[in-house]
Amino acid sequence: MDNFIVSARKYRPSTFKQVVGQESITSTLQNAIKNNHLAQAFLFTGPRGVGKTTCARILAKTINCLNPTSEMEPCNECESCTAFNNNASFNIHELDAASNNSVDDIRNLVDQVRIPPQAGKYKVYIIDEVHMLSQAAFNAFLKTLEEPPEYAKFILATTEKHKILPTILSRCQIFDFKRISVDDIAAHLAWVAESENINVDKEALHVIAQKADGALRDALSTFDQIVSFSGNTISYKDVIENLNILDYEYYFKIVDYILNGDTSNLLLTFHEILENGFDGQHFITGLSEHFRHLLVVKDVATLKLLEVGPALKEKYKNQSERCNPGFILKALDLTNKCDLSYKTSNHKKLHVEITLIQLSSMQWTSQQQVSQPVQAKPAEQKPTPVAETSKTINPQQKTAVSEPKPAYQTPAVKKEEPKTNPEITSKTTIKIQETSSNKGSKNGNGERNISNVSIKSTLDALKNKKDEEERQEAIVTTPFDQEQLEEVWMRFAKEYKAKSPTFGSAIEKYKPQLTEQFKIKMKVDNMIIAKDVLNMAALLEFLKRELNNNQITIEPVLPGKKERKVVLTDREKFEAMAKKYPGIKQLKEQLNLELDM
Secondary structure, three states: OOOOOOOHOOOOOHHHHHHHOHHHHHHHHHHHHOOOOOOEEEEEEEOOOOOOOHHHHHHHHHHOOOOOOOOOOOOOOHHHHHHHOOOOOOEEEEEEOOOOHHHHHHHHHHHOOOOOHHHHHHHEEEEHHHHHOOOOHHHHHHHHHHHHOEEEEEEEEEOOOHHHHHHHHHEEEEEEEOOOOOHHHHHHHOOOOOOOOOOOOOHHHHHHHHHHOOOOOHHHHHHHHHHHHHHOOOOHHHHHHHHHHOHHHHHHHHHHHHOOHHHHHHHHHHHHHEEEEEEEEHHHHHHHHOOOOHHOOOOOOHHHOOOOOOHHHHHHHHHOOOOHHHHHHHHHHHHHHHHHHOOOOOOOOHHHHHHHHHHHHHHHHHHHHHHHOOOOOOOOOEEOOOOEEEEEOOOOEEEEEEEEEEOEEEOOOOOOOOOOOOOHHOOOOOEEOOOOOOOOOOOOOOOOOOOOOOOOHHHHHHHHHHHHHHOOOOEEEEEEHHHHHHHHHHHHHHHHOOOOOHHHHHHHHHOOOOOHEEEEEEEEEHHHHHOOOOHHHHHHHHHHHOOOOOEEEEEEOOOOOOOOOOEEEEHHHHHHHHHHHHHHHHHHHHOOOOOOO
């Protein structure tokens, strides 16, 4: 039995023309070869499986080819090309930096660079995963990379350019490889399938291409897997079954149920999806992507963002015509929030079901609002809008009762006076204040007419009355003396120590001093006590209540500084005494005394 070779190796490009999805890079390299403008070092960077190492190999083979074509492609027939294709070339060296990342490995490479090629024009060194080199290895490589021999070329490849030293980057020509588009991958897979005599659906190829996420190598590996599963005929069903991908038809059915407000079938379909082994978050992310496709397909300018097959694109277009953009945006918001909070939910199935019910209810509500009939207005007379509720006064209780009124009232129809329900009146009453807006407006029966009374006017009247009562509050100025003040003060200090020992002890330390206009000076050791708003407010309230005087104010003051006692010498004491009693100095002179120093 022959050894099986995976498609990624079997159909690996051997010329620039065969490279998929990197036309700008391959054309640049071909022009550089043609114009003899090759740099001494190249850096190929980009995602996995997009052709970095492949382009490095083709470049190395082309510049050593003895008979390149007019388009600067290798001939694959000369001695150099044949040796390279048989992995026997002495001029092209590949180094895996992931396993050879030490300083000694780089020093060995530098020693090899000094030896010129025995056959061919260039010695090419391809270093894959170059970001894995250590700091010391990079430093050992700097000088050689900057000034290599004329015959030496370096091609570095990496998926993580940000991990490479800036000094290395500045010495290289950098080529950024892009992700390969879904259409390009699908076209290449179709070519491989044709080469292998395999029948495959176009939709199946698009699913494989989307699963690869821009990496052609991953797409070819998946293709081999599907071939092993289904043989020489690959259908869309085989692909989604093998790759555990939820069928697009489920999402179309879900959206149809949402648009129709069919919550029952919506929940049953979600239950069927879970029974098939799919995860709830996998479903909700797929539904978000489905709504995104519906939004994209609405505009011709964004239609190119929909990377699906032609038949599926038409289905998206047909369903998007039934959805308005506002609904799609709200649906995207709901599904995105569900996806973000899915992992933290304790009941994950219910969490997704609630989102589906919200989507269904949202669409159903909008349909109900559109389809709700509008009441016809009388054609003969112009309707006059009135208040939505009227209030009935119970003459005994003088309260208002809210009762419904029709939305429109015509002047020609005389409205009967509604009867007052005593039971309702006792439960829901609003007291009517006689203000300037309703005073004196009475009907013929002597009852008050409250057609112009509103809740706002009633609340304004209550507020005005409260303000008036506060303005007319009596000013209490009961006189008291210092002794009464000290008695109440000490009583508060003793009682308040249980609640705040610090504040109670602070005000007990000094006696208060009563001054004019009921102002009390309060001595404090520091202003922190005076700024204790809650405790100071409690003290002031206590004094006003116990002394029956609401005009009391408190002014905190700091006590004066005490004079420091200074120790005097004997001479200073004598001079002080002599100044106070001049006779002492005369006595000293008469007795001819001397001060003892």
